[in-house]
Amino acid sequence: MLEDLLGYASRGIIPAICAYLFLFIPLRFVYRVYFDPLSKIPGPKLRLISDSATRLHSVITGGYGRFVFDLREMHEQYGPIVRVFSNEVHINDIDTYNQIYKVGTKFPKTAFYYSYPAAEYSTFAMLDFKAAQIRRAAILPYFSKQAVRKVEGLLQAKIDLFLDRISEMNTINLSRGFRCLICDIITSYSYEKCFEALRDPNFAPGWLLAFEELVGANKICFTFPGVFAWMTWVFETLLSRATVKKLSPEMASMMEFQDHCNTAVLEQQKRWLAGERNIVTIFEQLFQDDPKKGRKAATKDELMDEAFLVIAAGMDTSAHALTVAVYYLVKYPEIQAKLLEELKTVLPNPRSEVKEEALEQLPFLNAVIKETFRFSHGVVNPMARDVPSTGADILGYHLPPATVTLSSHYIYHMNPTVFPKPFTWNPDRWLAQDVRELENYLMPFSRGARICVGVNLAWAELRLTLARLIRRYDISYTDDFTDANMDWVSWFLPITQGMLTVTMKERTV
Numbered sequence: 341m342l343e344d345l346l347g348y349a350s351r352g353i354i355p356a357i358c359a360y361l362f363l364f365i366p367l368r369f370v371y372r373v374y375f376d377p378l379s380k381i382p383g384p385k386l387r388l389i390s391d392s393a394t395r396l397h398s399v400i401t402g403g404y405g406r407f408v409f410d411l412r413e414m415h416e417q418y419g420p421i422v423r424v425f426s427n428e429v430h431i432n433d434i435d436t437y438n439q440i441y442k443v444g445t446k447f448p449k450t451a452f453y454y455s456y457p458a459a460e461y462s463t464f465a466m467l468d469f470k471a472a473q474i475r476r477a478a479i480l481p482y483f484s485k486q487a488v489r490k491v492e493g494l495l496q497a498k499i500d501l502f503l504d505r506i507s508e509m510n511t512i513n514l515s516r517g518f519r520c521l522i523c524d525i526i527t528s529y530s531y532e533k534c535f536e537a538l539r540d541p542n543f544a545p546g547w548l549l550a551f552e553e554l555v556g557a558n559k560i561c562f563t564f565p566g567v568f569a570w571m572t573w574v575f576e577t578l579l580s581r582a583t584v585k586k587l588s589p590e591m592a593s594m595m596e597f598q599d600h601c602n603t604a605v606l607e608q609q610k611r612w613l614a615g616e617r618n619i620v621t622i623f624e625q626l627f628q629d630d631p632k633k634g635r636k637a638a639t640k641d642e643l644m645d646e647a648f649l650v651i652a653a654g655m656d657t658s659a660h661a662l663t664v665a666v667y668y669l670v671k672y673p674e675i676q677a678k679l680l681e682e683l684k685t686v687l688p689n690p691r692s693e694v695k696e697e698a699l700e701q702l703p704f705l706n707a708v709i710k711e712t713f714r715f716s717h718g719v720v721n722p723m724a725r726d727v728p729s730t731g732a733d734i735l736g737y738h739l740p741p742a743t744v745t746l747s748s749h750y751i752y753h754m755n756p757t758v759f760p761k762p763f764t765w766n767p768d769r770w771l772a773q774d775v776r777e778l779e780n781y782l783m784p785f786s787r788g789a790r791i792c793v794g795v796n797l798a799w800a801e802l803r804l805t806l807a808r809l810i811r812r813y814d815i816s817y818t819d820d821f822t823d824a825n826m827d828w829v830s831w832f833l834p835i836t837q838g839m840l841t842v843t844m845k846e847r848t849v
């Protein structure tokens with residue numbers, strides 16, 4: 341009986357698979373290449389055989405991590421718009437970028453690319469314009485320039501600790517040190533729960549190592565977000581924490597880290613609801629309804645995901661930018677010397693203190709940071725936005741509703757016409773008479789309705805940390821450091837192949 345059933349099943353399944361492979365896929369390929377609405381858009385045709393197969397291939401070979409480099413070549417070959425998946429086009433045209441990423445845009449985020457577990461209920465994953473605007477409006481006041489100025493003391497205190505800690509170390513892993521610094525700033529600033537990462541003897545707390553280990557999972561997370569969400573659900577809901585620990589200590593460590601964030605924000609909510617008002621938090625508005633603004637108090641899931649998001653969004657981005665800056669300042673001593681001379685005008689002694697306000701006035705420091713942002717990119721995977729229900733006419737093609745448009749900042753930051761010798765780190769280019777065109781092509785924080793919430797905080801972190809670090813220490817690479825350590829691949833953020841390891845000597849004058 342069972343054998344009969346299996347026989348019938350296999351007799352049905354095998355022809356179905358054959359029909360799918362030898363009839364459906366070839367016919368669909370022909371349709372995609374010659375007949376569908378995107379068929380006129382140039383691009384490599386083989387990718388159109390199967391999106392899933394192309395993605396799977398890139399996971400196995402690591403190709404998706406190099407996708408942004410391939411995109412540059414594709415644009416050189418095919419022009420400013422390239423069809424990269426059956427329903428996705430990548431665009432390299434600044435006017436189109438500024439239309440898609442403007443305030444009041446009609447292009448929402450693409451669900452497929454914004455469904456990360458742990459950020460599912462956060463601002464980041466909100467697709468609806470109105471809902472996102474309401475949520476952002478509740479958080480943005482805590483990230484305004486004035487708000488960041490108010491907590492400058494907190495930033496300075498963490499930077500003091502960082503600078504003192506490195507004086508105790510022989511060799512310093514700066515990639516990790518910067519992450520610890522930024523993590524402690526964000527967690528203290530956002531919900532009073534400093535993770536004390538800077539106090540770890542080697543800037544290597546367990547959760548940070550877990551973060552690094554889990555980068556491999558990014559391959560799945562950013563190539564097949566749905567699959568990753570499902571795997572995370574299994575880890576979180578079906579398995580006990582002890583089992584997760586046995587199966588994947590890294591995953592367990594990450595979950596513990598998340599638990600800390602969750603506990604901190606929920607504890608704050610409890611205190612706030614009990615009437616306490618003297619709380620350092622960026623979530624105060626989210627603890628309460630605001631009928632005038634059409635906002636309901638955030639749910640538990642929303643609060644927990646927002647708490648995790650600020651670290652996920654703010655830690656590696658800022659820390660990577662700091663790493664890139666120091667890497668190049670050590671590589672080019674003459675540029676570092678020029679910066680040091682400028683810094684001495686506001687920091688007379690190696691251990692002097694300085695306010696961000698004074699650093700804002702230093703042209704070369706700000707040029708160094710802009711050139712650093714051009715190289716660190718922020719989010720480096722192409723950001724995905726859907727064509728609205730009206731369709732869109734872009735670069736001579738009509739894109740039907742729900743076509744996915746992709747834009748990689750890397751492509752703009754490395755534009756050779758706007759930035760001659762684009763791969764040369766050269767802060768002086770930002771000191772030219774007219775830098776409007778350069779500014780137009782620099783968008784590490786994205787633009788418009790969904791621009792990064794933490795821009796002012798990130799600038800303050802970069803200005804204060806770089807100025808005080810370079811003024812106080814003479815930095816050299818360790819003997820085993822090589823430039824290859826700083827090569828990166830793109831797993832949403834740029835992930836370097838190794839660490840920036842340095843030795844430092846206190847300056848005496």
Ligand code: HEM
Pocket residue numbers: 463464465472476526649650651653654655657658661717718719723724784785786789790791792793794795797798
């Ligand atoms: C150098 C530092 C940083 C860079 C380059 C950066 C870059 C970006 C970019 C490009 C986006 C848009 C992503 C997308 O649309 O897919 C973004 C979003 C966001 N960033 Fe940042 N970021 C930085 C630091 C921070 C910091 C310090 C925070 C807060 C602590 C933060 C919070 C956020 C949030 C909440 C969003 C989501 C906004 C939304 O979806 O509406 N970022 N960031």
